[in-house]
Amino acid sequence: MTNETLTVTDNRTGKTYEIPIENETIPAAALRKIKVDPDDFGLMTYDPGYGNTASCKSAITYIDGDKGILRYRGYPIEQLAEQSTFLEVAYLLIHGELPSKDELERWENDVMHHTFVHENLARMVEAFRYDAHPMSILISALSIMSSMHADAKDVQNAAARKKQVLRILGKLPTVAAFAYRHRIGRPYNYPNSDLSYTGNFLYMLDYMKQTHYEVNPVLAKALDVLFILHADHEQNCSTAVMRNIGSAMADPYVAMSGAAAALSGPLHGGANEAVVKMLGVIGDEKHVPSYIERVKKGDFRLMGFGHRVYKNYDPRARIVKQIAYDVFKVTGTDPLLDIALKLEEVALQDEYFVSRKLYPNVDFYSGIIYRAMRFPTDMFTVLFALGRAPGWLAQWLELITDEEQRIARPRQVYLGAEERAYVPLGER
Ligand code: CMC
Secondary structure: OOOOEEEEEEOOOOEEEEEEOEOOEOOHHHHHHOOOOOOOOOOOOOOHHHOOOOOOOOOOEEEEOOOOEEEEOOEEHHHHHHHOOHHHHHHHHHHOOOOOHHHHHHHHHHHHOOOOOOHHHHHHHHOOOOOOOHHHHHHHHHHHHHHHOHHHHOOOOHHHHHHHHHHHHHHHHHHHHHHHHHHHOOOOOOOOOOOOHHHHHHHHHHOOOOOOOOOOHHHHHHHHHHHHHHOOOOOOHHHHHHHHHHHOOOOHHHHHHHHHHHHOOOOOOOHHHHHHHHHHHHOOHHHHHHHHHHHHHOOOOOOOEOOOOOOOOOHHHHHHHHHHHHHHHHHOOOHHHHHHHHHHHHHHOOHHHHHOOOOEOHHHHHHHHHHHOOOOHHHHHHHHHHHHHHHHHHHHHHHHOOOOOOOOOOOOOOOOOOOOOOOOHHHO
16 A cells, blocks of 8 residues: 555545655646536646646756756766767767767767758848847747758657757757857858867857968867756756647747747846846946845846756856856956956855855856857857757657647636626727
8 A cells, every 4th residue: 555645635625635646746637626516627736937846757857956966867967067078968868878989979970960051041140130139040040940841840750850950959050150140240151060069169150261260179168068057957948938839749940949039038048148237237346235235125136146946056057167267268357257256255145145045057157258258248148049959859859759748738827807798899
């Protein structure tokens, strides 16, 4: 006899119900049998922002927010950041296991052979205004790609799914680089598949027909590690969007276009951009205490601080802080770093932040690194999207092959007007 159950007494009726517990969750549908009378819809849970609702079973990413743990497929983020590469991590997330030497070589070749985009896509980027936000271009490019790869609609076909994964991972940096070159009014550089994934991306961004152009290995490595740190984060806002759109059996391009749109919000992937803007507004270390006071008064939030899941320390933030120092050895230091360090020091000693368990998150330092690498601020979220792409894809693949999944369709608590008769315009 198992005691993995929950006994609930409905005080409205005095009736008692036994609800099964599996994996430390109760099936929400089991609450539906709790009714006052037989015509009732039954009990639901109310959970705005899904703070305590598991929407899927997943074997991809594990987070223990209280202990500051993040693992992809069981591997600690610290080990992956130190010893792996972004493409290897992408393979791990998507396939579930680390690749053998041959598998990795084939995977890298496959991805790098899908880096060219259709010329129509290049022309589409040109059609944007000179000052278009590169996230708008990325979001649009993904939906245009849906129209270019008709086989993507066949989401039940494993071979077609695999093809789109390679195309998306291969082409996304090219679109991002084109968006950047468009922004600064320079001709596009076409992909060079002799380079590494991040090396090729930096090349497409920076190459200006120099005779002896070389990608800086420290910067390429730093970007690679930043991509690893962003590669997946279980059911965050954009991933939930990817899964929600995917649950309607829409193709992965439009699903990812929606995910990227969610990521562009300042409370999500847009936070690194917001951090740099905030540090610019603070302007000097000496203004930090007064800025913190205004945050505490509720005038605005401290960007790059706080996380829905991490209530100890974001383990990614620790690694990012170290990368910042590596990058600064190449690029020179950034005065914003001193303001950031001061802000962190003051906040971590302040009762307001301590009691609410608000610590720097991954975006607190990543923006400063991107700035030191001379990325314009509005490219930051695009970089986050490139890093997150394998996670979105892995989650989408898991969803498509999960027989328990159905089209996403949340419930609501209706508190609006009761039925009333339409009043003609002249009588209102
Ligand atoms: N600055 C000041 N106060 C804050 C902050 C902050 N950054 N974050 C949370 N709080 C306060 C909030 O006002 C509330 O206080 P009280 O209980 O007195 O009302 C309490 O802390 C709990 O906040 P919450 O809004 O319930 O927390 P949440 O889990 O819903 O929000 C968050 C998480 C990340 C949206 C939020 O911390 C935030 O807005 N941070 C700033 C934006 C940011 O850095 N986002 C990047 C997140 S990491 C990258 C990613 O995963 O996308």
